[in-house]
Amino acid sequence: MEVKLASSYGFCFGVKRAIEIAETHKNAATMGPLIHNKSEINRLKDDFNIGLYESIDEVKEGDTVIIRTHGIPRNDRKELKSKNVEIINATCPFVTTPQQIVKKMTAENYHIIIFGDIDHPEVKGVMSYGDDNVTVVANIEELEKIVFKHNEKFATVAQTTKKKEEYLQIVNYLILRHKIVCVFNTICDATFENQDAARALSKEVDVMIVIGGKTSSNTKQLYSICEENVESYLVEDENDLKKEWFEGKKLCGVTAGASTPDWIIKNIIEQLKKY
């Protein structure tokens, strides 16, 4: 079977940066998984002895703690500071932006609408920079159910890995019903590029393989884009591949989420070519 890679895929700027930061801080530990890719986290553990704290309670005085690419909630950061540890910030700058927007617009009495998944660490971090006047919606249906106070002014941000078309649905709904809506387009360009390339490739192949962590938001977005056009499968590594998916298929497209390292992509392509 022939294999074709999307014109843009894999590691984004923020993930590359976070890995470089981790690699230059041997023996440090990350606060939550640094990126959404277990294999890469295992590599950092094996090659650089980078540990992983799942909870702030595990952090000990004198530790070097790396803040994950998705950022952490404001209170967690305060608690870290009080623990007398060295804090290394690997929060993606594109995630710091919505955090700061929420902080500023909350101070200016805007009602904040975050388009994102309330359980995603990035969103948990971003929303922690606001107060009670923050609403997280995962889709337009959730927004439609909410009754807002009359004459509220709104500021909107999106989780960096969301689809821009869905964000427009959210903001258009607000614009038609409210007088003031400040729209901050916080969706990351790298995400756009990977999404556009995946969309184009999925239209010309017989089957698509989307590589990435099962908990990675941007990988799931890529999968949902590909699935609209062609039979698609989400895999974390070559062990997830199933031979029967490719029976009778001539051309297989491959893309990968922003946390997927090149060595995993390479392994999968080699396996696919054998089918």
Place this chain on the structure above:
Amino acid sequence: MEVKLASSYGFCFGVKRAIEIAETHKNAATMGPLIHNKSEINRLKDDFNIGLYESIDEVKEGDTVIIRTHGIPRNDRKELKSKNVEIINATCPFVTTPQQIVKKMTAENYHIIIFGDIDHPEVKGVMSYGDDNVTVVANIEELEKIVFKHNEKFATVAQTTKKKEEYLQIVNYLILRHKIVCVFNTICDATFENQDAARALSKEVDVMIVIGGKTSSNTKQLYSICEENVESYLVEDENDLKKEWFEGKKLCGVTAGASTPDWIIKNIIEQLKKY
């Protein structure tokens, strides 16, 4: 022929208010036509001796000058003030809002996008509250031709009588390409209501008559909405009606722009019923 009136039509809040202001200031003069309806302006002249200045140069010391519903440019207002006249402000409050938004957001270094007709008095007034950093666009095609500086932040307002669907096109174009777009929905609710009612009625009749001034923006919007669904005609008064428009027609719909007084609508309906 049967005649059916739209469920919402004619005079809006701002026009009613302006006429009441004029009627309580006998012998005053308006700066520009008070509203976009010649017949009503003639009535105010005949019944209340309300004059009409086309240019500020005509204004004399001691005059009482009424500012038209569409507002006037900031410099004209300054010049009026320097002329030692009594100024009565009949600017529609829904027009004062975008003027104040442009003033505030210009001071905060936003690039202002006005969705409107650059020759319309309302837009001339609104844009005068900004500086060089104001761009007026009449449609999405005009916007697409403009190359903006990188990293600009935008604030958008719309002429109060514009179609909301077209405004969304403008703001969505900006949101997809720029990081910060503050959207002020300055389209007037009365305009919405008249538009929605005209749309509904035009789908159930054989022909539509849209009554209003030929220079009235909101009347032209109503006409363009009706025309999409059925044969439609724009008339200023009953003298514009042509018998042949109604040959073979059973049901005629009627709507009227926000500056159209009820007595003109009544005359037209009487004439239509005779066909």
